[in-house]
Amino acid sequence: MTEPEASPTPRTSVAEVFAHIIQHDPLFILDVRNEEDYRDWRIEGPSVQSVNVPYFDLLDDLGPLEGKLPSDTSVLVVCAKEGSSDYVALQLREQGRHDVSVLEGGMKQWSQHLHVVKVGDLSGGGALYQCVRVGKGCLSYIIAGGGEAVVVDAARMTQVYESFAKELGVQIRHLMDTHLHADHISGGRRLAAGIGADYWLPPGDAENVNYSYSPLGDGITVTIADGTISIRAVASPGHTSGSTSLVVDNTYLLSGDTLFVKSIGRPDLAGKAGDWAYDLYTTLYRTYQNLNPDLTVLPAHYANSDELDGAGRVLSKLGTLFQENRALSVTDASEFHRLVTEHLPQQPNAYQQIREVNMGRFSVLEDAQLEEMEIGPNRCAVSG
Numbered sequence: 001m002t003e004p005e006a007s008p009t010p011r012t013s014v015a016e017v018f019a020h021i022i023q024h025d026p027l028f029i030l031d032v033r034n035e036e037d038y039r040d041w042r043i044e045g046p047s048v049q050s051v052n053v054p055y056f057d058l059l060d061d062l063g064p065l066e067g068k069l070p071s072d073t074s075v076l077v078v079c080a081k082e083g084s085s086d087y088v089a090l091q092l093r094e095q096g097r098h099d100v101s102v103l104e105g106g107m108k109q110w111s112q113h114l115h116v117v118k119v120g121d122l123s124g125g126g127a128l129y130q131c132v133r134v135g136k137g138c139l140s141y142i143i144a145g146g147g148e149a150v151v152v153d154a155a156r157m158t159q160v161y162e163s164f165a166k167e168l169g170v171q172i173r174h175l176m177d178t179h180l181h182a183d184h185i186s187g188g189r190r191l192a193a194g195i196g197a198d199y200w201l202p203p204g205d206a207e208n209v210n211y212s213y214s215p216l217g218d219g220i221t222v223t224i225a226d227g228t229i230s231i232r233a234v235a236s237p238g239h240t241s242g243s244t245s246l247v248v249d250n251t252y253l254l255s256g257d258t259l260f261v262k263s264i265g266r267p268d269l270a271g272k273a274g275d276w277a278y279d280l281y282t283t284l285y286r287t288y289q290n291l292n293p294d295l296t297v298l299p300a301h302y303a304n305s306d307e308l309d310g311a312g313r314v315l316s317k318l319g320t321l322f323q324e325n326r327a328l329s330v331t332d333a334s335e336f337h338r339l340v341t342e343h344l345p346q347q348p349n350a351y352q353q354i355r356e357v358n359m360g361r362f363s364v365l366e367d368a369q370l371e372e373m374e375i376g377p378n379r380c381a382v383s384g
Contacts, residue, residue: 009086024046026049029077030073043107062088074101108135108375112157113135115134119315123228126143126228128252130314138183138301138378142164143229143231146229150175151176153186156370156374171195172197173198174199175188176200180242183301183354184354202239226333236255238265238283243256252295255299261307264340293318327382
């Protein structure tokens with residue numbers, strides 16, 4: 001009599017893991033990647049516990065796991081692309097551990113998943129949506145109304161925006177980047193070319209680009225929905241020389257990488273930290289302080305899961321940030337410059353190549369190469 005085949009190991013999707021994180025549900029992770037990758041970038045959250053035991057240490061037996069896994073909590077096994085975690089999970093299940101599942105698609109899928117959530121309403125029945133790239137901490141936006149839409153700071157996975165626009169019954173008319181990104185590859189220009197939309201980029205960041213674009217200059221206003229929804233560009237240099245914020249419907253401030261909920265943008269990714277730190281100070285303490293404090297700030301990144309609210313959104317009132325964001329508590333320009341330039345974290349992985357790709361000056365043909373460039377966390381904020 002033949003032995004019955006073992007049932008396949010259950011899969012847990014990235015969306016399910018993200019739901020655990022924003023709902024603060026307990027989650028235990030066995031990460032079987034190598035130690036360096038685990039230290040650099042892993043799944044984290046207020047209710048997440050994890051342990052790292054590399055896959056190669058488990059090939060002969062599961063002895064290295066002894067005493068490291070909980071007995072009363074299910075275990076999610078994670079690796080780079082799913083294969084190694086599937087092997088380890090199968091060994092655990094054969095030893096009688098049936099509360100084990102595998103992260104579907106591994107950290108590759110964790111890096112690429114976009115969670116789309118409504119932020120709020122706009123004039124004339126429109127709405128604004130935040131697209132949370134959960135594994136990178138990147139945030140992009142869909143502004144929709146009157147059968148039209150604008151996408152801001154689009155990620156490389158452009159099919160998400162196209163599918164959601166179709167679901168809403170709107171056509172994407174404009175793609176905008178608030179600045180030239182250095183931590184991830186923009187999908188804005190490619191999506192615009194594919195659907196015949198306008199691609200907008202701040203001219204201060206476009207000096208060396210190898211393509212045509214619509215200049216997103218200070219004071220430029222783009223409207224959709226028969227003019228009822230306005231998007232006004234506000235020059236906000238500091239993170240880059242061309243960084244530009246967007247005031248949407250006089251209600252929301254899309255701050256790009258200038259201001260985050262718990263930090264501010266780093267000024268050094270083009271090698272000009274000394275000069276751009278003063279620009280950043282001027283933007284924060286002059287330009288932003290002259291804006292309506294009731295504007296809801298929607299940044300282009302977040303650093304930690306504790307910045308997410310219960311719906312998985314990242315947002316705050318501008319006035320609240322001036323009261324609670326510690327990076328906005330240094331009003332002396334010289335002291336601000338010193339603190340900003342002395343608290344710069346490790347630079348993003350492959351950031352120089354990513355900038356070249358976003359300038360249209362570095363040709364990459366295979367998705368695998370793009371994925372490899374983007375692996376790891378975003379590091380767009382000043383630390384400390």
